[in-house]
Amino acid sequence: MLMRMKFLRDYLDKAKPHFQKGGKLHVFHSTFDAFETFLFVPAATTPPQGAHFRDAVDMKRSMSVVILALMPALLFGMFNVGYQQMLASGEVRTLLENFMFGLWKVLPLIVVSYVVGLGIEFAVAQVRGHEVNEGFLVTGMLIPLILPVDTPLWMVALATAFSVIFVKEIFGGTGMNIWNPALVTRAFIFFAYPSVISGDSVWVTGLRKGMDTVDGFSGATPLAEATASVTSGLSGSDLLRDLPSMWDMFLGLIPGSVGETSTLCILLGAFVLLFTGVASWKTMLSVFAGGAFMGLIFNLVGGSAYMELPFYYHFVMGGFAFGAVFMATDPVSSAQTETGKWIFGFLVGLLSVLIRVANPAYPEGMMLAILFMNTMVPLIDHYVVHAHIRRRLKRAHVQA
Amino acid sequence: MDTGSTKNRALVSKAINKDNPVVVQVLGICSALAVTVKLEPAMVMAISVTMVIACSNLIISALRNLIPSSIRIIVQLVVISTLVILVDQVLKAYSYEVSKQLSVYVGLIITNCIVMGRLEAFAMSNKPLPSFLDGIGNGLGYAWILITVAFFRELLGSGSLLGYQIVPQAFYEAGYHDNGLMIMPAMALILVGCIIWIHRLRNPELMED
Secondary structure (H helix, E strand, O other), X not given: OHHHHHHHHHHHHHHHHHHOOOOOOHHHHHHHHHHHHHXXXXXXXXXXXXXXXXXXXXXHHHHHHHHHHHHHHHHHHHHHHHHHHHHHHOOOOOHHHHHHHHHHHHHHHHHHHHHHHHHHHHHHHHHHOOOOOOHHHHHHHHHHXXXXXXXXXXXXXXXXXXXHHHHHHOOOOOOOOOOOHHHHHHXXXXXXXXXXXXXXXOOOOOOOOOOOOOOOOOOOOHHHHHHHHHHHOOOHHHHHHHOOOHHHHHHOOOOOOOOOOOHHHHHHHHHHXXXXXXXXXXXXXXXXXXXXXXXXXXXXXXXXXXXXXXXXHHHHOOOHHHHHHHHOOOOOOOOOOHHHHHHHHHHHHHHHHHHHHHOOOOOOOHHHHHHHHHHHHHHHHHHHHHHHHHHHHHXXXXXX | OHHHHHHHHHHHXXXXXXXXXXXXXXXXXXXHHHOOOOHHHHHHXXXXXXXXXXXXXXXXXXXXXXXXXXXXXXXXXXXXXXXXXXXXXXXXXXXXXXXXXXXXXXXXXXXXXXXXXXXXXXXXXXXXXXXXHHHHHHHHHHHHHHHHHHHHHHHHHHOEEXXXXXXXXXXXXXXXXXXXXHHOHHHHHHHHHHHHHHHHHHOHHHOOO
8 A cells, every 4th residue: 555655656757847836837737736636645744933733634635534425325326227217127136136236326426526516626626826726526415315316417417517617616616605516416406408417207216217116116206205194185194104104214215316315324424523523513413403493383384284294203214314414514705703603404394394394395495594594604604704793892891 | 990890890709709797797596496497488587687788778879968966766677668568469479389488487577686776877878879780799798608508408408409309319219218306407507607618718817716
């Protein structure tokens, strides 16, 4: 292992002069820097003057932690793609065969999202003479995880390009975006091509193209079933009987977007994020608190089967857990102040359950809730900072 | 005479490009969002607004020395609304379908900021001919933005232009879908933003810090 590292280091050192000022490949220096710092921790250290320290855990390293945290959800998602297709078609396959089936379905999505997104990032960095930032490493992995597995690749490419250009680069690149780019990619497809991302036939691969299914297989997600119960007038106990068991939904053996189904795997990822301190536990916890709060209010009011659904069901259905752990905690588009994180997270959870139950046009409220609250973040932070200033002014008895 | 005609030509060209009412002064955005889903209503709207701006500029400029300053807004509004009602009646008589599509937006030309803006900023202090040309220029400046936006929105959002299907059926069979976002007003704003982006790149002196 060390030998190989040495070989890489030597190779980079040999190539380096060409990319430095005066070298013949200088125009590509930001591309070179990107690869070098991706492979090795940069040698730059804190200068002798100044009041800051340079941590060895730079952005690339913390992004890698998020990728690591996404792995359980991704691997389970691949298996579940095969598993759901097996249930629908009635074929018999082993666990490994299901995983391989899903792998070949999910891999193209990952490749397209990375190639398009990184291509644009590298091009923009070259044109502007910026460093290439690694924010897209996470975005590019999140995109396939929040889409239905059968999303046409050209739509993924178009939506990724849209979101990288109009949500990130226009505002100034990594760290300057107002909204979460991965969610905007999903929102773009959701509003532009609703037929491939909503309804009962998009979540299991092959259904949209009219695959033959075994009798009684609907392909509807638990969220869709719950939403349908409002119009069909099911009673609360009927809905509970129709939904998959709590345990199945927790494990993730249900139809849905690739990476969002398994709450268990998402919690594994959450553990990694919290243990390393990459994501804020305040945001995560308050999203669940907000969801529980709204769910309990609906439970108290009652009136329809969906409103009577126990509040904790919302945590395991659809993308609630995934959004809470990986989307709401995005360090750029989430609130920056500590109090702001509580407010932001709480309202994300509250709004997403509210949209789910109260608006039958949007069975999944998590995406819209997070994007809406992303928009509100500057406002929240503004008032948190001002409240802080006022409190301190009062304490200091300043004559203003 | 020669200098006069250059000046007059500049009145038109400036309003179309460097002093464009939509992409530089950011006026008339509301109707640019509302009527650009399809190309045909956008063209009709563009012609109507151009007529109203040009004629109201001409009339107000001719009357400018007779209008007491204290009631000038009322007089301007009377002239504009008369012209808008005329446009509305003509549309109802000769292209009823488009008139129905444009619905309330024809009447709302009265509130189009470009019209009042040009009256106040130009017609009240210039002679009739330059005022008329200024109106034509601003109308055309508004028109090309509207038509460009509508072109892309109809082509990408409905796969057609002026109601004729442009995207071949074979594309749809191969898995192509019309972009539903293009039909929503949000996308018109993004398209106007793209036009402003390109326009600023070509005219760097217009960029703000």
